[in-house]
Amino acid sequence: MNLKVxxxxxxxxxDREMFIDxxxxxxxxxxxxxxxxxxxPGGKGVNVSVALANFGVPSxxxxxxxxxxxxxxxxxxxxxxNLITTNFVFIKGETRENIAIIDExxxxxxxxxxxxxxxxxxxxxxxxxxxxxxLSRVELVVISGSVPESLGSDxxxxxxxxxxxxxxxxxxxxxxxxxxxLYENDALPDxxxxxxxxxxxxxxxxxxxxxxxxxxAKKLIERGSKLVVLSYQVDKDLIVxxxxxxxxxxxxxxxxxxxLGTGDTYxxxxxxxxxxxxxxxxxxxxxxxxxxxxxxxxAKKKPPSLQEIEEFSDKYILERxx
Amino acid sequence: xxxxxxxxxxxxxxxxxxxxxxxxxIMERHVVSxxxxxxxxxRVVGFVTEADIMRASIPSYFTLLQSASFLPDTxxxxxxxxxxxxxxxxxxxxxxxxxVKADSTxxxxxxxxxxxxxxxxxxxxxEGRLIGIVTKIGILKAALxxxxx
Numbered sequence: 001m002n003l004k005v006x007x008x009x010x011x012x013x014x015d016r017e018m019f020i021d022x023x024x025x026x027x028x029x030x031x032x033x034x035x036x037x038x039x040x041p042g043g044k045g046v047n048v049s050v051a052l053a054n055f056g057v058p059s060x061x062x063x064x065x066x067x068x069x070x071x072x073x074x075x076x077x078x079x080x081x082n083l084i085t086t087n088f089v090f091i092k093g094e095t096r097e098n099i100a101i102i103d104e105x106x107x108x109x110x111x112x113x114x115x116x117x118x119x120x121x122x123x124x125x126x127x128x129x130x131x132x133x134x135l136s137r138v139e140l141v142v143i144s145g146s147v148p149e150s151l152g153s154d155x156x157x158x159x160x161x162x163x164x165x166x167x168x169x170x171x172x173x174x175x176x177x178x179x180x181x182l183y184e185n186d187a188l189p190d191x192x193x194x195x196x197x198x199x200x201x202x203x204x205x206x207x208x209x210x211x212x213x214x215x216x217a218k219k220l221i222e223r224g225s226k227l228v229v230l231s232y233q234v235d236k237d238l239i240v241x242x243x244x245x246x247x248x249x250x251x252x253x254x255x256x257x258x259x260l261g262t263g264d265t266y267x268x269x270x271x272x273x274x275x276x277x278x279x280x281x282x283x284x285x286x287x288x289x290x291x292x293x294x295x296x297x298x299a300k301k302k303p304p305s306l307q308e309i310e311e312f313s314d315k316y317i318l319e320r321x322x
Numbered sequence: 323x324x325x326x327x328x329x330x331x332x333x334x335x336x337x338x339x340x341x342x343x344x345x346x347x348i349m350e351r352h353v354v355s356x357x358x359x360x361x362x363x364x365r366v367v368g369f370v371t372e373a374d375i376m377r378a379s380i381p382s383y384f385t386l387l388q389s390a391s392f393l394p395d396t397x398x399x400x401x402x403x404x405x406x407x408x409x410x411x412x413x414x415x416x417x418x419x420x421x422v423k424a425d426s427t428x429x430x431x432x433x434x435x436x437x438x439x440x441x442x443x444x445x446x447x448x449e450g451r452l453i454g455i456v457t458k459i460g461i462l463k464a465a466l467x468x469x470x471x
Contacts, residue, residue, distance in 0.1 A: 060333070074332075078330060078331065078332070082326075082331055084331065085331040085333055085453070085454065086331065086332045086334070087332070087333045087334065088334070090334075090348065090352050091351070092351070126344075129362075130335075133360075133363070133364045134333075136364075137364070137451070
């Protein structure tokens, strides 16, 4: 089996999705149906592996796991698909648990994400060796998500540099503090999707106007990235390549409470498109957007199928900005 | 049925130059009794188990007697474990490794396990690179469903 993709999740999580209508703080909520409280393997890279398996793309998932939560996560991941090969380094600490409370009635989603365990140097060294070893067997690497506090952004610089040395294409979805470090160390990936869930910030600058978004994204392109995808508003994105800037928005309504996992579907769909031989980066970004749009029709984190994505292929508007 | 139908697609392993202590840590954290040993190209070069480490840590006459009741005390064992703690795992692994391919039959794999008295066999590709493992329990589950053939 040609593994094709390596996904890196330094801070995986066991995701708990709870569907609670009229959710309120400081109140007891009882969940009466088992399908309203779902446990699944999580963390951005892990989710990308799951979505890729849904598209029929084999991948190897690496990162750190630990303790009871880590063992549940890996068992669940193995049950998900044989197209996912696991290659995690087990650490002393405990893998975190993330909670999402989805209120479909009021169209809200409340997320609580834990920080993650301590990573020892010996485990990081082991991960780097296994990462380097796995890279030789894949075409592309996806590095996504948060970094355990004990590591810092430097680890991403190392991962990108090793991938580059081996001539691999790198896709990343991370927060600005990591993107800024990568930028300052001349270690930018080929495709960047900034994670704006906490704040609209890019290259250490707060983004307020459309021009702010474009100006900062162009700096990434000038420094070598081929595609930057920016979640401009909840359902509108900017696609920035060396050929121009486009605004992409939906023709259909988007259910806000269903956005959990859309970013990872977006990333997986871009990877799928790229692996199919497409090198027009606007096309790659557009396909990611369509897949994310298809995901918002699903309440649960489960990614859409290729057929479901196809049904959304004319449900968007693309406008050239520059 | 083929190995690919029941194998675990996991490529957790230790490197030849990892220490005995590191290998024991990894086995403990993964809750397994043995792990494949790989080179830098991910080729399987051996397999190390907790039994290999135990065997290396006890006086040689103990293996002949096959009973702990003949050990005068645990001091010797403790001293030997500490002595080999920082040694390379490659010194104690079983080699050449017993491996199977993803398209090997379960009957052949079960036969290997019984003949060599092992619970886990690394699964490799045509270049000998690790692609997963097959366990005795995986084969037993297939047998219980009547799917061994």
